Amino acid sequence: MAKSLRINGRQYEIDADDDTPILWALRDIVGLKGSKFGCGMGLCGACTVHLDGEPIRSCITPISAAMGKGHAIITIEGLSGEGSLAVQQAWMEEHVPQCGYCQAGQIMSAAALLRRNKKPSDADIDEAMKGNICRCGTYQRIRTAIHRAAEILEGA
Numbered sequence: 773m774a775k776s777l778r779i780n781g782r783q784y785e786i787d788a789d790d791d792t793p794i795l796w797a798l799r800d801i802v803g804l805k806g807s808k809f810g811c812g813m814g815l816c817g818a819c820t821v822h823l824d825g826e827p828i829r830s831c832i833t834p835i836s837a838a839m840g841k842g843h844a845i846i847t848i849e850g851l852s853g854e855g856s857l858a859v860q861q862a863w864m865e866e867h868v869p870q871c872g873y874c875q876a877g878q879i880m881s882a883a884a885l886l887r888r889n890k891k892p893s894d895a896d897i898d899e900a901m902k903g904n905i906c907r908c909g910t911y912q913r914i915r916t917a918i919h920r921a922a923e924i925l926e927g928a
Contacts (some may be wrong), residue, residue: 780850805847819903820877862920870908
């Protein structure tokens with residue numbers, strides 16, 4: 773039986789079991805490839821999306837958690853809310869991406885942080901980003917970009 777999911781502002785009918793991870797519904801059924809499969813255990817953050825405004829690991833979150841009225845999934849493809857454009861701008865200004873594999877998850881976590889905390893400290897950033905692994909080790913540039921995004925938002 774098809775399940776109704778709201779993804780990036782659009783309703784989708786998903787024909788999958790309730791325990792199907794959101795990541796597989798996004799990538800294999802809907803065709804949104806921005807969220808990546810990394811570890812499959814919710815440890816690396818490459819699959820991070822927003823569910824009802826909060827960052828989640830879509831590789832371990834079943835579609836049943838997002839079914840029903842009032843639930844909404846936002847992926848990197850649909851990210852355009854408050855602060856997200858500043859994050860993307862800062863990411864480019866600070867030359868954060870290297871291989872790029874983790875970037876969608878990093879940006880999703882950073883955008884959620886800045887939505888909650890307009891002027892995060894290094895400790896706030898470290899706490900919010902601790903579940904996102906960067907194989908290239910660009911953590912210092914990620915932190916700098918988040919501070920830069922906060923400055924952009926402050927000046928807007």
